[in-house]
Amino acid sequence: MLNAITITQIYVPDQDQALDFYVGKLGFEVTNDMQFGPMRWLTVALPGQPDRALLLEKPGPPSMSEETAAQVRELITKGAAGGHLFFRCDDAYKTHAELKAKGVEITEEPVDQPYGIDFGLRDPFGNHIRIAQMKLG
Template structure:
C-alpha cells in the first residue's frame, strides 16, 4: 500500500526562472537537478521538510507530445493552467513583508480566515501559491 506522498509537480515554462523564484525569493532549496537527456529532472523542497519535493517540470516529452505541450504552454501563458502549492509559515505577516521586499507580487494580502492567517501569490508561470500561518489544533 501507499505510505506517503514523495513528489508533487507543477509545470513551469522556464526552469532557471523557476529556480530564481522558488529558491531565490521563496527560500526553498534544490533537491535534485539532473540532466536525463530527454528532460531536466529538477526538484526543490522546503529546507525544514526534506521528505516532500516539488518537481518543476517543463511541459513536454516524455509525459506528452510536442503538440500537447505547446497547448499546455499556451494555456499557462494565459494563466489558465496553473497548479496550486500550499505552504505553512510561523508568521504570515513577517513572511508577507519579506516576500514583498524581494519583489514577489502578492495577489491577496494576509487575512485571518479562521484556520489561520494566509495570503496568496502567483509564480511567474501562473501557478497559485498560498502561504498560511495555521492555528494550532
C-alpha cells in the same frame, strides 16, 4: 499501504527562472538537477524536508507532444493549468513582508480566516500559491 507523498509536480515553462523564484525568493533548496533522457529532472524542497520535493517540470517530450506542450504553457500563463501549492508558515504578516521585499507579486493580501491567516501569490508562470499561518487548536 502508502505512507508518504514524496514528490509533487507543477509545470514551469522556464526551469532556470523557476529556480530563481523557488530557491532565490521562496527559500527552497535544489534536491536534484540532472538530465534524465530528453528532460531535465529538477526538484526542490524546503530546507530540512528533502523527502517532500517539488518537481519543476518543463512541459514537453517525453510526456507530451510539442503541440500539447504549447497548449499547456498557454494554460499555465492564464493561471488555468491546475498548479496549486499550499504552504504553512509561522507568521503570515512577516512572511508576506519578506516576500514583498524580494519582489514577489502578491495577488491576495493576508486575510484572517477561520483556520488562520493566509494570503495568495503566483509564481512567474501563473501557478497559484497560498501561504497560511494556521490557528492552534
